[in-house]
Amino acid sequence: MINEFDLFKDFLHQQKLRWTPQRKMILDIFLSFDGHVQIESLYEKIRVQDPSIGIATLYRTLKLLVDCELVEAHSFQNGKKTYERMFHVRHHDHLICTSCGKTIEFEHPLIEKYQVEICEAYGFTLKSHKMELLGICNNCRMKNNNPPFL
Amino acid sequence: MINEFDLFKDFLHQQKLRWTPQRKMILDIFLSFDGHVQIESLYEKIRVQDPSIGIATLYRTLKLLVDCELVEAHSFQNGKKTYERMFHVRHHDHLICTSCGKTIEFEHPLIEKYQVEICEAYGFTLKSHKMELLGICNNCRMKNNNPPFL
DNA sequence: TCTATATTGATAACAGTTATCAATATCAAC
DNA sequence: GTTGATATTGATAACTGTTATCAATATAGA
Numbered sequence: 001m002i003n004e005f006d007l008f009k010d011f012l013h014q015q016k017l018r019w020t021p022q023r024k025m026i027l028d029i030f031l032s033f034d035g036h037v038q039i040e041s042l043y044e045k046i047r048v049q050d051p052s053i054g055i056a057t058l059y060r061t062l063k064l065l066v067d068c069e070l071v072e073a074h075s076f077q078n079g080k081k082t083y084e085r086m087f088h089v090r091h092h093d094h095l096i097c098t099s100c101g102k103t104i105e106f107e108h109p110l111i112e113k114y115q116v117e118i119c120e121a122y123g124f125t126l127k128s129h130k131m132e133l134l135g136i137c138n139n140c141r142m143k144n145n146n147p148p149f150l
Numbered sequence: 151m152i153n154e155f156d157l158f159k160d161f162l163h164q165q166k167l168r169w170t171p172q173r174k175m176i177l178d179i180f181l182s183f184d185g186h187v188q189i190e191s192l193y194e195k196i197r198v199q200d201p202s203i204g205i206a207t208l209y210r211t212l213k214l215l216v217d218c219e220l221v222e223a224h225s226f227q228n229g230k231k232t233y234e235r236m237f238h239v240r241h242h243d244h245l246i247c248t249s250c251g252k253t254i255e256f257e258h259p260l261i262e263k264y265q266v267e268i269c270e271a272y273g274f275t276l277k278s279h280k281m282e283l284l285g286i287c288n289n290c291r292m293k294n295n296n297p298p299f300l
Numbered sequence: 301t302c303t304a305t306a307t308t309g310a311t312a313a314c315a316g317t318t319a320t321c322a323a324t325a326t327c328a329a330c
Numbered sequence: 331g332t333t334g335a336t337a338t339t340g341a342t343a344a345c346t347g348t349t350a351t352c353a354a355t356a357t358a359g360a
Contacts, residue, residue: 018356018357018358019357020357021356039348055348056348056349056350059347059349080346080347081347
């Protein structure tokens with residue numbers, strides 16, 4: 001079964017770029033994270049293994065990983081980017097309790113279908129999506145003694 | 151009917167902050183835009199009316215407008231924030247081009263319906279949601295003309 | 301092994317945003 | 331209206347995350 005390393009190697013070869021120990025290590029450590037990874041955490045963990053690696057190499061490698069679609073970049077409010085693994089991972093959306101922070105992952109095939117339709121209508125090629133439903137979970141509603149709809 | 155100016159004035163008063171001509175003008179010009187406003191465009195238009203206004207005042211005022219929930223801040227791929235009017239505006243979701251940053255607003259009643267169903271299934275009381283479809287717009291696809299790897 | 305050239309780490313540069321500060325404006329109390 | 335405590339302003343320095351530059355080095359095909 002094809003894996004991320006082979007895919008990255010192929011991509012580099014195809015672009016006449018080179019497979020280096022730094023690139024291997026960065027991908028390796030990136031894959032050891034789950035969910036959204038911040039440059040900062042990634043860089044810390046990388047430096048444990050090899051303190052000589054420069055931050056520029058990390059940014060450059062992440063950009064390559066995004067180019068070959070193994071990784072997706074997100075921007076959040078605080079101005080920092082996060083990076084998310086995009087290969088061998090099933091897509092899902094999030095239900096988030098704004099009171100306790102609990103999150104539930106879910107999928108909904110029909111919603112996905114409508115998303116594609118919307119993109120087609122506007123001439124977009126859909127690459128990914130993010131959907132977050134924000135609400136109050138059962139637990140918190142009981143605890144706070146709030147009525148079910150508020 | 152209550153309007154943005156009264157709401158902002160009340161908010162400032164409540165926080166023991168002051169109602170100034172600069173704040174009035176910034177809100178006024180902000181409201182003359184539609185959709186997602188970039189600081190840059192906003193600042194240009196403001197300086198036409200009063201070239202003495204400083205960029206810091208613009209940032210400070212936008213932060214206040216976000217605090218009082220008249221405005222919502224978004225961060226997109228290119229690292230720039232955009233600001234969106236949040237009052238007297240119907241809820242909508244976003245289609246975002248990850249290449250040029252162009253955004254299109256849309257609504258889809260069926261998707262909204264399924265969101266409610268999902269929340270009910272997990273015992274959540276839905277408060278709000280955010281859905282972003284990320285892709286490549288027609289323009290950028292033509293311009294770049296580079297097929298994705300894989 | 302040799303050689304063209306891609307890659308590296310250090311760091312300067314850059315862009316967007318925020319903090320600092322002295323001068324000024326606001327507004328509640330009188 | 332005047333006063334005075336203090337919030338606000340504009341200019342700009344500082345800060346943060348990211349990217350570009352560059353000389354030294356590593357890679358990989360011949």
